[in-house]
Amino acid sequence: MTRGLYIHIPFCARKCFYCDFVITVKHAAGDRARFLSVLEKDLAQAARRYRHLSFATLYFGGGTPSLLTPDELRRIMAAIRHQFIIVPDAEITLELNPDDASEEKLRAFRKYGINRISIGVQSFNDRLLQQMGRLHDAEGARRALRLIRETGFTNVSADLILRLPEQTAGDVRDSVGELIKAGVSQVVLYDLDVHEKTVYGLRQRQGRLPLPEEPLHREMFSAALTALENAGFAQYEVSSFARPGFESKHNLIYWRNQDYLGLGPGAFSYLDGTRSQFAGNTTRYLEKCAADDWQPDTAEIISPHNRQVETLLTGLRLAEGIDLAQLPDLRNRLAEALPPFMEKELVQLKENRLSMTREGRFIAETILSALVTPCLDSGPVSVSPRGLTS
Ligand SMILES: C[S@@+](CC[C@H](N)C(=O)[O-])C[C@H]1O[C@@H](n2cnc3c(N)ncnc32)[C@H](O)[C@@H]1O
Ligand code: SF4
Structure with a gap:
């Protein structure tokens, strides 16, 4: 059976205005060291139950896993390989924010086993990036994409967000065009989700978030679809477009409703017909692991x-x-x-x-x-x- 392993790294440099993921902006070296020790403990505990499992994919998501230092990633990879079987040709992805891309870091990540990068570009329009509260600008994203290519990564996915206030179909066409030119192998188009407890949620309540109407949204999506298809990408999933052979193996596990083990705050597991979540946020995660309380906070047997x-x-x-x-x-x-x-x-x-x-x-x-x-x-x-x- 094809199975995936997901590791959630909750740290971010700053909270983007739209984001509702389980993250913490507190990440001094001491906090990360504590988190790593706890994650190692969690891995060892999970391995006791699931040691016989092998994984075809490994995905470091967040938060911002690219904030990890090379040494921190080396430590986590060693712990994972010590506890579980990661198949020899496994797809091993790390989510990267453009600000974190440096030649030294990318080379080290490759050396420690990362063979796929998922980069959060969101847009190449500086005005929109600022409006979203992103730390990088368009030039930062171009530079990161260049470094990713120069350090030898050939499997690269990039995220864009559609349906942003003030966004035009031309913006979307330009951003997709830049990604194609940069040689990425997958593009994922997310529609903006407005969550209540975010800056965007507040702006919406105050009537200051004019979202594009449906015809414009469709025009945006259509512009992206045409550009991507003309460049040889296939829409293999509603929001995901890949060059042949570069479809996300990890996400295919989710879409095919197959099994995965998720570790870290907020992560879900789906194994043997049961979906569970160990801890919903970082504080709870750290507390439970420290107290050796290994019961999941939620578990549902799926009929x-x-x-x-x-x-x-x-x-x-x-x-x-x-x-x-x-x-x-x-x-x-x-x-x-x-x-x-x-x-x-x-x-x-x-x-x-x-x-x-x-x-x-x-x-x-x-x-x-x-x-x-x-x-x-x-x-x-x-x-x-x-x-x-x-
Ligand atoms: C889990 S996030 C983390 C990736 C990385 N930290 C970053 O920001 O580049 C993965 C992707 O989800 C998308 N995303 C996050 N929040 C969203 C929202 N509220 N609406 C639409 N897309 C969202 C963004 O495109 C982001 O790149
Ligand atoms: S979008 Fe990415 S960088 Fe921004 S807060 Fe969410 S996880 Fe962190």
């Missing part, structure tokens, strides 16, 4: 029916779609819900695989909600591994 609903919800995001044989309990309900979408050529059924068409992926959320709602029995269906990775 076979809900597992199929989740498979539908995540698998339909993929261009490859899902084999209906995986969804025996949902067949009748889908047979009723599908026809209107099939008639409009928004979804298709080929050799028993159900997928959204290119046109359907423009209104993915609407289709997913319309198909999944009639399949629900009762109780919540949760599909967030920890939020988004790229």
Whole structure:
């Protein structure tokens, strides 16, 4: 079975105005040292339960894992390899903020096993970057992308955010164009999510967050899609575009509803049909590990029916779609819900695989909600591994 390992590094230099991830801006060397010791303890504990497991992917997400010094990363990698089997050709990704890119750091990260970088560019428009509270400017992102290439990374994913206040379709086209020119192998387009407890949430409550209307949002997405397709990228998932062979193996595990172990504050695990979270924030994580309290704070056994609903919800995001044989309990309900979408050529059924068409992926959320709602029995269906990775 293909399985992924996710490690959450919660430190950030500053909190971006839109961000709601589990992060802390307190990261003096002492705090990081304490976190690393605790993470090592957590790894050892998890290995006691899961030592027999091997992992095809390893993903350092955050927060900002690129804030780690080479020595800190070396220490974590050694602990992981000591406790678990990471398969020889594993995809090993680290999320990087442009400000952290230096030749020395990138070379060291490669030496310690990182073979894929996911860089948070967000935009190449300096005005938008400032509005988001990002620390880097467009030139910083260009410089980081250059260094990533020069230090030998060939598998590089870059994030952009769409639907920002004052953003135009031209901004999006330019940013995508720069990424293509920089030679990245994957581009992920996130739609801005406004969370209540963020600066953007406050601006929205004060009526100071004029988000682009739907036609403009569609124009932005369309501009990006055309540029990426013309450059040889395929939309293999609603928001993710990759050159052939550079699809994120780690994210495919989430979308195919396969197993993963998540360690660190806020991380979720999904193993043997149970989804659990050990600790929801950094303080709780540090306290529980220090007290040798290894019970997860939440654990939910996913019923076979809900597992199929989740498979539908995540698998339909993929261009490859899902084999209906995986969804025996949902067949009748889908047979009723599908026809209107099939008639409009928004979804298709080929050799028993159900997928959204290119046109359907423009209104993915609407289709997913319309198909999944009639399949629900009762109780919540949760599909967030920890939020988004790229
Ligand atoms: C977990 S974040 C961490 C990456 C890294 N710290 C950075 O900021 O570059 C991964 C990506 O999620 C996206 N993201 C985070 N918050 C978002 C939000 N509220 N709406 C849309 N995208 C968001 C950003 O594109 C970001 O690059
Ligand atoms: S977007 Fe990235 S850098 Fe900004 S606060 Fe969130 S995790 Fe930290």
